Amino acid sequence: MSAFISTTRISRPTQRAVVLNRSGRKFVRTAIVLAVLSTSLFGFVGQATAGSESSQAQFTYVTVSAGETLWQLAERVAPNTDPREWIAQVVSLNGLTDNQVHPGQQIAIP
Structure with a gap:
């Protein structure tokens, strides 16, 4: 009796790099700038409000x-x-x- 052995090669999916076109890069840059500005702006407004309220409250x-x-x-x-x-x-x-x-x-x- 002879045994039949089969080897199967399992292929991994290839990973592809994300490539953005010009408009995609522009969108990402704009999103980052808006995120940084909004974080800075909200932090500044919160500090200004807290400071003015505490100085007026007696x-x-x-x-x-x-x-x-x-x-x-x-x-x-x-x-x-x-x-x-x-x-x-x-x-x-x-x-x-x-x-x-x-x-x-x-x-x-x-």
Whole structure:
């Protein structure tokens, strides 16, 4: 008995270099320039805005007394406003996660 052995050659696909014509190269150059400019421009605008906001923002602070709540603070500090709206502004302004305050805590008021 004779054995038949077959060898098959597996060819790899050839890799072709990407070749751009003149308009393709121009497009790529333009895209790179726009990306660099937009990154620089947005970074500059963000820095300018942040700097101007921090220099203009000045707040009045109130120190929380023992047993005092934001509702009581609202009645004491802003008696002519709706306490719910005032509390919402205080929570947002101070980055609080809830309406809880602690004795000695300083709260920026709107």
